[in-house]
Amino acid sequence: MAPRGPVNHGRAALKSLNCDARYGATLLAALVLLLLPALAGEAGRLALRYDRGALAAGQWWRLLTGHWVHLNLRHAILNGLGLALMWGLFARAYSPRRWLLILLGAILAIDAGLWLWDSTLQWYVGSSGVLHGVMAAGTLAHLRQRQPDGLLLAAFLAGKLLWEQLVGPLPLSGSADVVVDAHLFGVLGGLAVAAWLPPRRLPL
Incomplete structure (x- = not known):
């Protein structure tokens, strides 16, 4: 059997990071989409953020866009790095449709949690939740698939x-203004949906 060449090794490495073929193209598109609102500046952030007063006035789109817009470009890049890390670890764990349900579940849980249990929070931005x-x-x-990193994660x-x-926020968070409750609500929402969705089977 001929040894694998550098091209095949490169493809294998990309696949292990879920960055091969359409997975890589989808990640790139998602990163561009995540960074796009930063170009709108302060005006865009004010128009799109989760804002309790604006929501009470009927601007319901903010329940979605608040998780898309960021404080600034640095904040967007940090969340972009987080997205790339999550992608590398988990992109193949569920089908795209199931991932969409998980995302919607996390968003719904964060919005409901912040609205009902954190009434003092006037506004929120970011994708970290x-x-x-x-x-x-x-x-x-990974736990269901009995992967070795499941317990560690x-x-x-x-x-x-x-x-x-x-x-409070981890020392490396870079800001004391991190809304840590959004992280908790996001986890609860993601788990609530994922508990009903079997993951993909690992190849034998």
């Missing part, structure tokens, strides 16, 4: 949530 929902769903898939996520609820 949704990304926590993605991590929770992906971790559950679960311990990390549980420890992070516990720290944030008892102490």
Whole structure:
């Protein structure tokens, strides 16, 4: 059997990161879409953010767009890196349709949680809460698939949530204004949906 060449090794590496072929193209498109609102500047952020007063006035689109817009380009890039990490770990854990349901579940849980249990929060932006929902769903898939990193991921996520609820944002978060409750609600929403969705079977 002929040894695998560098091209095949490269393809294998990309596949292991879920960045091969259409997966890579989809990730690139998602990153561009995530960074796009940063070009709209302050006016765009004000028009799209989760805003309690504006929501009470009937601007319901903010329940979706608040998770898309960011404080600034740096904030968007950090969430983009988080998206790339989640993609590399979990993109193949569920089908695209099931991932869409998980995303919607995380968004719904965050919106409901912030509205009902955090009434002092006047506005919110960012994708980190949704990304926590993605991590929770992906971790559950790895546990069900008995992948070796499942328990480690679960311990990390549980420890992070516990720290944030008892102490506050992690020291490396870069801001004391992180809305840690959004992370908790995102995890609950992601898990609630993923619990009903069997993950893809691993190839034998």
